[in-house]
Amino acid sequence: MQELLIEKIRTDGGVQSRERISDDYVMELAELIKAGKKLPPIDVFNDGTDIWAADGFHRILAHIKADKRTVRCNVHKGTKTDAMWASCAANQEHGLRRTNADKRHSIELAYTLKAGSSDELIASHVGVSGELVRQVKNAMRQVGKLCQPDKVTGKDGKEYPARRIPPPPPPNQAVTPEPRKTLPPLALGRVPPPPPAMRPVKKDRLDEVGQVIPDHLERLFDRAGEVQALLSKISGIRGVLRTAQEEGDVLYGDVNWQSVEAALQTAYSDLKATIPHAVCPWCHGTLTDHCKGCGKRGVVGQFRWDTTVPREMKP
Ligand SMILES: [Zn+2]
Numbered sequence: 001m002q003e004l005l006i007e008k009i010r011t012d013g014g015v016q017s018r019e020r021i022s023d024d025y026v027m028e029l030a031e032l033i034k035a036g037k038k039l040p041p042i043d044v045f046n047d048g049t050d051i052w053a054a055d056g057f058h059r060i061l062a063h064i065k066a067d068k069r070t071v072r073c074n075v076h077k078g079t080k081t082d083a084m085w086a087s088c089a090a091n092q093e094h095g096l097r098r099t100n101a102d103k104r105h106s107i108e109l110a111y112t113l114k115a116g117s118s119d120e121l122i123a124s125h126v127g128v129s130g131e132l133v134r135q136v137k138n139a140m141r142q143v144g145k146l147c148q149p150d151k152v153t154g155k156d157g158k159e160y161p162a163r164r165i166p167p168p169p170p171p172n173q174a175v176t177p178e179p180r181k182t183l184p185p186l187a188l189g190r191v192p193p194p195p196p197a198m199r200p201v202k203k204d205r206l207d208e209v210g211q212v213i214p215d216h217l218e219r220l221f222d223r224a225g226e227v228q229a230l231l232s233k234i235s236g237i238r239g240v241l242r243t244a245q246e247e248g249d250v251l252y253g254d255v256n257w258q259s260v261e262a263a264l265q266t267a268y269s270d271l272k273a274t275i276p277h278a279v280c281p282w283c284h285g286t287l288t289d290h291c292k293g294c295g296k297r298g299v300v301g302q303f304r305w306d307t308t309v310p311r312e313m314k315p
Contacts, residue, residue: 055090
């Protein structure tokens with residue numbers, strides 16, 4: 001065990017598996033520290049450059065509140081990812097009892113870190129029921145946060161071929177308007193592919209379906225992260241509201257949960273549909289004025305690609 005400077009310990013970058021911090025609990029622990037009580041040491045991972053906290057986020061804040069500059073730590077050798085994985089298993093038996101939102105958050109984090117894990121492995125690592133794991137996994141699939149891996153890692157550490165499960169239908173189908181359908185391809189008039197001279201030759205960057213991305217559209221594909229960031233914010237709002245609903249938080253007593261959830265779901269799927277998935281197969285990204293296939297964007301999102309592009313136009 002080591003006494004480490006608190007400022008050396010990193011708690012940023014998504015290592016925290018708690019959905020949120022309880023100020024009351026931090027105050028309670030700070031009182032104990034001020035009274036001279038020693039709290040259990042915090043598990044941290046040292047990757048040679050940074051030290052990442054895997055648990056004890058409340059304890060760290062409590063030490064700061066109690067005007068301490070150091071905190072007792074169990075230092076493990078490992079990366080930030082190791083710390084995140086360990087944090088999914090934290091607080092099962094000690095510390096502030098995890099809320100359902102904390103557990104869901106841990107399951108999501110665990111799947112994000114080890115997408116190829118079996119439900120049983122995640123359940124035993126996070127310390128939750130297999131039923132909750134399956135619920136969270138389905139919810140992640142529905143919003144496109146989880147792809148189906150080819151192999152899964154079992155609790156025994158061995159790899160097994162994944163069972164092919166068809167993706168569930170999108171949630172809130174009744175209330176989620178689908179992105180506007182494009183006109184059928186015949187009415188659009190197909191533009192012939194640009195002559196080879198106009199095609200990029202330098203490195204042939206490909207879109208999600210294997211078509212070459214023209215230079216002038218690369219920037220649009222690069223900006224997918226901006227939309228992803230907005231999607232994460234919406235997920236964050238949904239998490240906070242889910243906890244508020246579960247805990248019966250009176251602040252939100254007037255909220256119509258169904259309508260708020262439906263609105264957030266709509267916002268989520270509409271924004272997700274804008275992420276560039278493929279170069280427009282009708283105008284080939286030439287941005288012709290009359291291309292209704294992509295609405296002059298030169299690209300189409302995945303939803304549009306899946307639902308409106310006829311099979312014979314797909315590579
Ligand atoms: Zn187009």
